[in-house]
Amino acid sequence: MISGKYFIQNNNTRLAKEFTNPFKIDSLNIYEVIRIDGGIPLFLDDHIIRFHNSLRVTEKKLLLAYYNIVEQVSELIKINKIENGLIRIVFSFNQENSITLTTFQTIVTFPPPQYYREGISCLLQYSERDNPSAKIFNHIVRSKANNMISSHNIYETILVNSESEITEGSRSNLFFVKGETIYTAPNDLVLRGITRQKVINIINSFGITLHLTPVNVNSIDKMDAIFITGTTPKILPVKRIDEVEFNVNNTIVAQLIQAYDTIVDEHKRTHH
Numbered sequence: 001m002i003s004g005k006y007f008i009q010n011n012n013t014r015l016a017k018e019f020t021n022p023f024k025i026d027s028l029n030i031y032e033v034i035r036i037d038g039g040i041p042l043f044l045d046d047h048i049i050r051f052h053n054s055l056r057v058t059e060k061k062l063l064l065a066y067y068n069i070v071e072q073v074s075e076l077i078k079i080n081k082i083e084n085g086l087i088r089i090v091f092s093f094n095q096e097n098s099i100t101l102t103t104f105q106t107i108v109t110f111p112p113p114q115y116y117r118e119g120i121s122c123l124l125q126y127s128e129r130d131n132p133s134a135k136i137f138n139h140i141v142r143s144k145a146n147n148m149i150s151s152h153n154i155y156e157t158i159l160v161n162s163e164s165e166i167t168e169g170s171r172s173n174l175f176f177v178k179g180e181t182i183y184t185a186p187n188d189l190v191l192r193g194i195t196r197q198k199v200i201n202i203i204n205s206f207g208i209t210l211h212l213t214p215v216n217v218n219s220i221d222k223m224d225a226i227f228i229t230g231t232t233p234k235i236l237p238v239k240r241i242d243e244v245e246f247n248v249n250n251t252i253v254a255q256l257i258q259a260y261d262t263i264v265d266e267h268k269r270t271h272h
Contacts, residue, residue, distance in 0.1 A: 006080055009103075051135075120236055202259045235257045
């Protein structure tokens with residue numbers, strides 16, 4: 001789970017050999033995952049805003065005042081000499097209301113170039129998060145997803161709720177393309193991903209029709225293309241969900257990928 005020589009816990013720099021998994025089953029775990037690209041933490045301000053929102057939703061916001069997230073991320077990049085990778089920030093509250101803030105570099109395998117050319121395979125997972133608007137670690141949903149991903153050799157699972165609505169991926173957001181229109185689930189049904197919001201901004205700037213409405217699981221075969229968004233994959237086309245296949249060379253998806261990469265490059269240039 002951990003990479004690099006050091007991690008930071010409650011404002012103290014510690015050796016990686018002292019690290020223990022901060023995601024405890026008996027704890028409330030609120031977290032963020034930040035991508036480091038060329039030594040630059042991408043969209044750090046957006047992540048911190050969402051972190052505060054997750055704390056507000058769970059009535060824990062005031063407890064973060066003691067910690068300087070920007071300072072901790074910058075320090076970890078420096079001491080671990082991170083050029084490209086992921087940093088995880090985990091705020092844990094156990095049943096005795098003990099607080100632990102852990103900032104660490106996590107082991108990551110970014111999608112290979114062929115995934116962007118050929119698309120990824122996914123399976124439907126009939127699960128839903130209790131509080132999708134906050135980035136809270138859900139052991140049940142994540143464990144089921146991890147088991148499906150490893151046993152079926154797929155990249156992601158696609159969550160379906162009790163209303164047969166497709167909401168998001170187990171660790172990503174999801175968009176559907178039908179003709180010149182794009183569909184994605186509304187904010188109240190999903191985690192408001194940082195990459196997701198950047199993509200929504202691009203869609204709006206292109207004048208593409210966007211419907212914030214969930215797609216019924218029985219309607220996916222009517223879609224032309226599907227893609228996921230997330231900190232790790234950025235924008236990644238889907239070639240198959242269960243036995244239904246999709247076009248991975250969709251023009252709109254290709255335009256969005258190019259536009260998002262341009263935004264990332266501009267962010268790196270202005271924050272170097």
